[in-house]
Amino acid sequence: MKPLQLILSFAIVAAMPFQSLAQSERAKSVATTREAEFCEDALEDNAKEIAMLEMGMDKATDPEIKEQAEHMLSDHLTIDSVLNSYVTRRKVQIMGEIDEPDEKHIETKTTRAWDEEWADELGNMQRKMITRFEKAQGYIRDEELQTIIKNTLPVLRQHRDVAIAQQRRMKAMKE
Numbered sequence: 001m002k003p004l005q006l007i008l009s010f011a012i013v014a015a016m017p018f019q020s021l022a023q024s025e026r027a028k029s030v031a032t033t034r035e036a037e038f039c040e041d042a043l044e045d046n047a048k049e050i051a052m053l054e055m056g057m058d059k060a061t062d063p064e065i066k067e068q069a070e071h072m073l074s075d076h077l078t079i080d081s082v083l084n085s086y087v088t089r090r091k092v093q094i095m096g097e098i099d100e101p102d103e104k105h106i107e108t109k110t111t112r113a114w115d116e117e118w119a120d121e122l123g124n125m126q127r128k129m130i131t132r133f134e135k136a137q138g139y140i141r142d143e144e145l146q147t148i149i150k151n152t153l154p155v156l157r158q159h160r161d162v163a164i165a166q167q168r169r170m171k172a173m174k175e
Contacts, residue, residue: 031092035145038136039087040094045129046083050076052122062115065166072159079152086148116170123163130156 031039053076056069087094133149133156140146 031090031142031145034139035142036092036094038132038140039083039092039145041132042129042136043080043083043087043094045125045132046076046080049122049125049129050080052118052125056118056122060115060118061111062170064169065115065118068162068166072162075155075159079155082148082152086145090142090144112170112173116167116174119163119166119170123160123167126156126160126163130160 050073053069053073057066057073060066060069086092130153133153136149137146140149
């Protein structure tokens with residue numbers, strides 16, 4: 001064997017364990033890039049809703065808003081737990097950090113004006129999250145993640161309906 005061929009043979013053999021290691025690392029995460037992006041975005045949207053619901057429980061002046069925020073918070077904590085469990089179990093690579101929610105723009109409002117703004121903002125957040133989950137149904141191939149989406153959508157739609165009812169109730173009280 002020529003010296004150059006011998007060196008190349010050793011280089012190829014030496015690289016094999018690294019190639020196998022890289023392939024096995026990829027194999028551990030069964031999620032596609034789009035599925036991983038969905039998980040990251042869904043977790044971020046959900047974290048923002050959790051923060052908004054906690055604000056509703058703390059700052060709302062309307063007792064009905066406080067009660068509904070508490071109920072919805074329980075649902076969103078469950079959604080967070082289910083998504084995080086899936087991400088951990090399936091070794092889904094989250095590319096960035098989940099951004100901290102920034103909902104300071106409604107903190108300057110007071111009393112009923114705050115309640116109205118909160119109901120509007122929550123409705124917008126719900127619609128965004130529902131749209132994200134509905135679109136994902138078209139490209140998510142993982143059966144477990146499809147089931148999570150399928151089971152979560154009715155909860156999100158119910159929350160949207162509650163937020164819309166709150167918006168209408170707040171506007172009617174204003175008139």
